Amino acid sequence: MSFRAPKGTNDLIAQDAWGYLNICKQAAEIFFRYGYQPIQTPTFESLDAFVRGIGSATDVIGKEMFYVNSATSLEKLIAGVELKADERLALRPEMTAGVARAVLERGVVVADGPLVKLHYAGSMFRHERPQKGRLREFHQIGAECIGSAEPTADAEVIMMFIHFFESLGLPKERFTLLLNSMGDEHCRPAYREQVKQYVLDHAGQLCEDCLRRADTNPLRAFDCKNPNCQSIMAEAPVITDALCPECADHYAEVKRLLDKAGITYVEDPYLVRGLDYYTRTVFELQSDDGQGAQNALGGGGRYDRLLQEFGDKSIPGLGFAIGCERLLMALESRGLKAVMPSVQVYLAAASDDARPTVFLLADELRRNAFSVEIDHQSRSLKSQLKSADRLGAEYLVAIGSDELSCGVATLRSLREDFSVEFGLADAVQNLCIIMQKNKC
Numbered sequence: 001m002s003f004r005a006p007k008g009t010n011d012l013i014a015q016d017a018w019g020y021l022n023i024c025k026q027a028a029e030i031f032f033r034y035g036y037q038p039i040q041t042p043t044f045e046s047l048d049a050f051v052r053g054i055g056s057a058t059d060v061i062g063k064e065m066f067y068v069n070s071a072t073s074l075e076k077l078i079a080g081v082e083l084k085a086d087e088r089l090a091l092r093p094e095m096t097a098g099v100a101r102a103v104l105e106r107g108v109v110v111a112d113g114p115l116v117k118l119h120y121a122g123s124m125f126r127h128e129r130p131q132k133g134r135l136r137e138f139h140q141i142g143a144e145c146i147g148s149a150e151p152t153a154d155a156e157v158i159m160m161f162i163h164f165f166e167s168l169g170l171p172k173e174r175f176t177l178l179l180n181s182m183g184d185e186h187c188r189p190a191y192r193e194q195v196k197q198y199v200l201d202h203a204g205q206l207c208e209d210c211l212r213r214a215d216t217n218p219l220r221a222f223d224c225k226n227p228n229c230q231s232i233m234a235e236a237p238v239i240t241d242a243l244c245p246e247c248a249d250h251y252a253e254v255k256r257l258l259d260k261a262g263i264t265y266v267e268d269p270y271l272v273r274g275l276d277y278y279t280r281t282v283f284e285l286q287s288d289d290g291q292g293a294q295n296a297l298g299g300g301g302r303y304d305r306l307l308q309e310f311g312d313k314s315i316p317g318l319g320f321a322i323g324c325e326r327l328l329m330a331l332e333s334r335g336l337k338a339v340m341p342s343v344q345v346y347l348a349a350a351s352d353d354a355r356p357t358v359f360l361l362a363d364e365l366r367r368n369a370f371s372v373e374i375d376h377q378s379r380s381l382k383s384q385l386k387s388a389d390r391l392g393a394e395y396l397v398a399i400g401s402d403e404l405s406c407g408v409a410t411l412r413s414l415r416e417d418f419s420v421e422f423g424l425a426d427a428v429q430n431l432c433i434i435m436q437k438n439k440c
C-alpha cells in the first residue's frame, strides 16, 4: 500500500529543508539585534481564541479553519452533542492570536509593563485552494512587539522587517514596501460606513463576494481579485482622508522616521490586510516576479485592541509575518538558494582490516568539528569513492593494509590539486592542522 501526502502539504527534504532552516536562522540572528527573543506556542489552540482574535467575518475563520477533533469529540459531534469550549480546538491559521494568548496567560505582558519583543517560525494551517506558493500547511516567520503605541516602535518593526529581506541578498529595487494607516476605533467605524455605502451604491458592478461582505467586512472589497471590483474600488473613499487627528499624526510620524532611516515605501490607501485586528499602521512587502505580477512576501501591522479582546487590559502591539514558501521561491528565482553544506572528509576503508581504524578516526574528527562520512554498507573502495563524489566531499582519505602497516595515509582534496601525507599515530591532530591550513 502506498500513501500520498495530503493535498496542499509539502515535504521539505535535504536541500529544501536547508533553505527553510537557513531563513529561520537568519531571522533569529537579525531579530536578536533588535532585542527579540524566540517564542513557541502550541500548533492548536481553542477555536474561540482565533475567532476572538482574528474576527468571525474573515475568510480565515469563515472558510479556512482546520478543526482538531479527538476520537471522543468526533463521536459527540456525530451524535449531535455540542462540544464544550475547551473541546473546540483548531490548528493555528496565523501566530499573533496564539502569542497574545500566551503572553497574557503567562504574565509576560502586563499593562504599563516593559516592552515584550518575540519572534517565531513554524507551521500555520489554512484550508485554501492549493496553488503555487500557497499551501494548506505553510510556514511563517514573524515577530511581535507588544507594549508600545509609539510611532518609533512601528518604524523599528518595519526597519527590522526590511533588514531581514536585505540580509538574504534580495535586491531592493525588485521589492515595494506598501504602507497605510487603517485608523483606530475613533475614525475607522465612520470610514467603514462610508465604504459600505459606496459598495451598496455600486452593487450592480461588484461581485457577489464583495456584496455579501458589505455588512460584515466591507473593507475586504479592496482585496477582491475580480478586475471589475478592483476598478470600482479604485474610486472608493480612502482611509487617509478619514483619519482622526491622532491617527493622522501617528501615521505622519511613522513616515517621517522611515524617511529619515532611508526606507523607501509607497503609500497605498487601499492596503487593508485581511484580518480584523489591525489598527493604524499596516504594511506589506510586494515582490516583482519579473513578469509584472506582484506577490506579497509578508506584511503586518499594529493591533492595539487585540490584547484587550483576550483580557481586560488595553495593551498596544504590532508585528508582521513572512510567508516562507514564497520567500524561498523568491530567493530561488534570483539564484539565492541556500547552499547545502557538504561532507568535509570521506574516510574510505581500502581493506576490511582498516575498517575499525576508519570507524574510530571518523568519530574523533567529528568531535573536532569536522563533518565526516564513512561506509556502512561493506562497499568496495571503488563504490566508496563514488559515494565521496556524490556527497560532494572536500577531502578523501583512503586507509588500507598498506597505510596501517607503514602508519602513513594520504589526505587528498577532491576539489583542487592538493594532497599531503600524514602520520596515523596523531591522525586527528595532523588532519586538523592540514585542513585548517589549506582553508586559509
Ligand SMILES: [Zn+2]
Pocket (backbone or CB within 6 Å): 206, 207, 208, 209, 210, 221, 224, 225, 226, 229
Ligand atoms: Zn469583488
Ligand SMILES: [Zn+2]
Pocket (backbone or CB within 6 Å): 183, 184, 185, 186, 187, 188, 243, 244, 245, 246, 247, 248
Ligand atoms: Zn483615529
